[in-house]
Amino acid sequence: MSDSSPLPPVRLHPEAELARAALSTPLLSRAVRLARWAGPGTRVDAGGGLAEEQLPAAVELLGLSGDDAAAYASEAWRVAVDAGLVEIVDEEAGTVRAGEELELLTGGSPRDVLTVWLAALETVIADAAVPDLDDLVDALDEGGEVDFSSLGWDPQAEADFLDGVLGNLYLLTVGEDGPGDGTVPLPALAASMLVPDGMGEPTNDVLQQVSDAMMRLDDQFRVLEPVGLVDYRPVDEALMADTDEEPAATVDDTDVARYGMVRLTPLGVYGLRARLLEAGFEAPAVGDLADKGADVLLDGTARFGRFAARAETEQWLARREPLAAARELLAAARGADAGAPLRRLRCQQALSLVGAEAEPALREVLDDPELGGLARVWLSERGAAEVPAPSEDMVFWLTVDTLAAQLAAEGNSEELQALVEGLAAQHSGFFAAAWRVEHPATAEVLDAMGRLHPDKKVAKQARKAAFKARSQHAG
DSSP states (O other), X not given: OOTTSOOOOBOOOOHHHHHHHHHHSHHHHHHHHHHHHOOTTOBBOTTSOBOGGGHHHHHHHHTOOSTTHHHHHHHHHHHHHHTTSEEEEETTTTEEEEOHHHHHHHHSOHHHHHHHHHHHHHHHHHHHTSOOHHHHHHTBOTTSOBOHHHHTOOHHHHHHHHHHHHHHHHHHHHTOOSSOOOOEEHHHHHHHHHSOTTOXXXXXXHHHHHHHHHHHHHHHHHHHGGGTSEEEEXXXXXXXXXXXXXXXXXXXXXXXXXXXXXXXXXXHHHHHHHHHHHTTOOOOBTTTTTTSOHHHHHXXXXXXXXXXXXXXXXXXXXXXXXXXXXXHHHHHHOOOSTTHHXXXXXXXHHHTTSOGGGHHHXXXXXXXXXXXXXXXXXXXXXXXSSOOOOOHHHHHHHHXXXXXXXXXXXXXXXXXXXXXXXXXXXXXTHHHHHTTOOOTTHHHHHHHHHHHXXXXXXXXXXXXXXXXXXXXXXX
């Protein structure tokens, strides 16, 4: 991802709901229990970790069992320290006390709770990028330092790779403009990082890289799930036990779930957006524009998908009286710049959400050359009385404006192609009249019609009309 262009807007859950989810995550709830348990007699080692002799009591407190119980207790303690739930009083003596952040979890705001959770998340993501502990022990040199070269592991590269994976998962999640659970197969996520754009059939080397990455990601998502970042269905253990069957970049749909499935939780979406903002990305959220002017709303939602634009507009309208909102939207929709057609389309979509109280605002612009057409459409759709018929010039201007907006919003889409075909079929003399339309985008729209229409004869008429439109404006 590049931080030079904004990401799609994300619809966040309410902070109170997210804070409750954060408090109920296994890892943070364990960290809180350890922080409340810690007292003057609790000891830590030189690195701030829970002292070896304290681990059995911590394991018992948390109700953990199994071979990994001590490791889970140590992780929860590390999160408690890093998130400020526990404060190390004397490093030399190894004594601790409850940290200031602990009180925020019961007496603070939802935002305070989420701030503590974000600190915990950073600790877990850093841990997830570290190799297996046994491998690290094996890689210790004579001086007790980790010899990363013997592991074939670059700490920064591994951290960057995991950040990239999480960024792609965020993009795949928020980029869905409509219903969907956002679950991503692990092979697809690994391939999104390793298969070059434009590569048709991945090479065996690339497939092997994807397989290796999947195994790393399987370990990492198992680490990330307890902090509430993701819901994760791990790779089927039978696949990893069968050395003759390697996970691949492309698998049969019926088997894809066996290779791992991951989904960002609502809390995870909140967390990754916070990390992206911290890293300098533009990561908008639905509702960001609710307190802005109509000009900012129309320009901002111009790059949104249909569902996100509607959700943003509904929040904007909820803060305003219908008539005043309609007047503000119409005023912001005017203009002859390149972005104006799409602003007017977003204005039209916003006005469709406004009730009959807005009628006076639409009647006020009936004679406006830029807004009169959409005003007539709005009034007619609501069965208003005494709606004047549009002139032929207004009809053609509105048609060009609508096509220019669709072109800006979706490019050469199937929907636009269908619209183009319908126009040419319904109006036999469309191109003979359209090139005369005094609209800044007339030539561009006619060019697009020439590209999109499947009938070569009609396409040629469109291109000729575009040439005439340019000649007219040049003259």
